Structure formats: C-alpha cells, structure tokens
Amino acid sequence: MKKVACVIYPNFSLYEIVDLTSSLVLQYGIKVDYIAANKENILSEDGLICQATKTFDEVELNEYSCIVLPGMSDFTSALKDELLIQFLKQLKGKSIVIAAISSAPILLAKAGLLEDITFTGGIWQNFFGYFDFLSKENFMPKTIHQDKNIITAIGFAHQEFAKKVLATLGLCDDIEIVEKTSEELIFNMSDEEFAEFKACFEQS
Numbered sequence: 001m002k003k004v005a006c007v008i009y010p011n012f013s014l015y016e017i018v019d020l021t022s023s024l025v026l027q028y029g030i031k032v033d034y035i036a037a038n039k040e041n042i043l044s045e046d047g048l049i050c051q052a053t054k055t056f057d058e059v060e061l062n063e064y065s066c067i068v069l070p071g072m073s074d075f076t077s078a079l080k081d082e083l084l085i086q087f088l089k090q091l092k093g094k095s096i097v098i099a100a101i102s103s104a105p106i107l108l109a110k111a112g113l114l115e116d117i118t119f120t121g122g123i124w125q126n127f128f129g130y131f132d133f134l135s136k137e138n139f140m141p142k143t144i145h146q147d148k149n150i151i152t153a154i155g156f157a158h159q160e161f162a163k164k165v166l167a168t169l170g171l172c173d174d175i176e177i178v179e180k181t182s183e184e185l186i187f188n189m190s191d192e193e194f195a196e197f198k199a200c201f202e203q204s
Contacts, residue, residue: 001030001065001169001170001171002063002064002065003030003031003032003033003063003064003065004021004024004030004031004032004033004064004065004066004067004068005032005033005034005035005054005059005064005066005067005068006021006032006033006034006035006067006068006069006070007034007035007036007067007068007069007070007084007087008034008035008036008042008044008050008052008070009036009037009042009072009077009078009081009084010042010043010072010074010077010078011043011044011045011072011073011074011075011077011078012042012044012045012070012071012072012078013044013045013070013071013072013073013101013102013155014044014045014046014048014070015158016070016071016101016102016155016158016161017068017070017101017158018158019158019159019161019162020068020099020158020161020162020165020166021068023162023166024166024171028166028171030171033053033054033059033064034050034051034052034053034054035052035053035054035055035056035058035059036052036055036056036084037055037056037081037083037084037087038052038055039051039052039055045072045073045074056083056084056086056087059087061090061091061094061096064096065096065097065169066096066097066098066099066165066169067091067096067097067098067099068099068100068165069098069099069100069101069104069107069108070101070102070104071101071102071103071104071121071122071155072102072103072104075103075104075106075107076200076201076204077204078107079106079107079110080204084107085107085110085111088107088108088110088111088113089111089112089113091111091113092111092112092113094149095149096149097149097150097151097165097168097169098113098149098150098151099150099151099152099161099164099165100119100121100150100151100152100153101121101152101153101154101155101157101158101161102121102122102153102154102155103121103122103123103155104121104152105119105120105121105123105152106121106123106127106131106134108150108152109131109133109134109135110131110133112133113150114134114135114138114150115135116138117138117147117148117150118138118139118140118145118147119138119139119140119145119147119150119152120139120140120141120142120143120144120145120152120153120154120185121152121153121154122154122155122187123139123187124187124188124189124194125186125187125188126188126189126194126197130198141185141186142154142185143156143157143160143185144157144160144161144164146164146168151164151165151168154185
C-alpha cells in the first residue's frame with residue numbers, strides 16, 4: 001500500500017494516534033509522514049515539541065492511502081488555520097481513507113467533508129448550532145463509526161480506532177469491533193463553560 005500522512009497542529013493528542021502510527025511503522029513497515037502548514041515547532045497537548053516532515057504544499061495526495069487527524073485539547077488554532085482547512089478540502093471526493101479521532105472531526109466538518117457523512121467524536125453538543133458547518137443530524141453517539149471512506153472515533157477508543165483503520169487499509173483481518181452506542185456518549189458543557197469557550201474562541 002501507499003504511505004500514510006498524519007496531520008499535526010497545536011495541542012494535538014499523541015496518545016490518541018500512537019497505537020495506530022506505531023503499528024503502521026513497526027509492525028507493517030508503512031511510511032508515515034507528519035504534515036502541517038509549516039515546519040515550525042508544534043507543541044502536543046502534553047508539551048512535546050514536534051516538527052512536521054512535510055508541509056501541505058509538499059504533499060502529493062496520490063502517494064497516500066490514508067490521512068490521520070489526531071484530536072486536540074483545544075482546537076481553536078487548528079480550526080482557524082486556513083492552510084489546514086484548504087488542504088482538507090482537497091480530500092473531498094477522493095478514495096483516500098480519512099481517519100479522525102476525538103475533536104478532529106470538527107476540522108473535517110469545517111472543510112465540508114461531513115456534509116453527507118455520519119460521524120462520531122468527542123464533540124460537545126453545545127457546538128451544534130454554534131458552528132453552522134457542524135450537523136447534529138449526522139452525529140452518531142458511538143465510540144467508533146465508519147461511513148464510506150471516513151472513520152471517526154471518540155478519544156478513549158484509540159485502540160479500536162487503530163484496529164479499524166488498519167483493517168480498512170487491508171493490513172489486518174477486519175475483526176469485529178464493538179461499536180458501542182449510548183446516550184452516555186453525548187456530552188454537554190454547562191452554560192457557564194460554554195459562555196467561557198465562546199468568549200475565548202471569538203477573541204482568539
């Protein structure tokens with residue numbers, strides 16, 4: 001198979017993707033490129049200094065089988081990164097597997113990739129209605145979900161996420177993964193928390 005690209009941005013979560021990336025490289029010998037808008041230092045959510053190996057304008061999409069997007073503890077910077085959103089828009093209509101975990105599906109939505117796709121993720125219900133590009137009707141309260149070539153998952157399902165992506169890429173058997181659906185997977189901020197979020201987001 002072709003290479004895999006993992007997009008990195010400020011506050012990205014390492015633990016949500018390391019099961020997948022380590023398996024790709026160490027078990028299957030797949031090249032993983034880490035891509036971003038530029039090659040400046042990027043801090044992960046736990047403070048590790050990282051650097052992209054390629055910028056978006058250096059990426060030839062036909063060289064890749066899969067694009068991976070980790071979640072973020074704070075997605076404000078990534079969501080307002082126009083170079084990132086424009087890069088993601090290029091994926092629309094392509095057969096590349098797109099795998100987004102935790103809060104990362106909100107980036108796919110901003111890029112218009114979830115308009116007719118059902119999805120899950122670690123997304124506060126308060127965001128539906130606040131972000132006009134985010135469809136509540138398409139949201140599925142599940143730990144992991146696949147619709148066409150797009151795989152989404154909640155953050156704590158990172159092992160299941162890795163297995164689903166590897167199976168979809170044909171690297172391992174498509175073992176049955178329990179896709180739990182539960183009202184407990186619907187999360188809401190308090191009015192005070194949401195007001196604080198909006199104030200910070202709009203001022204940034």
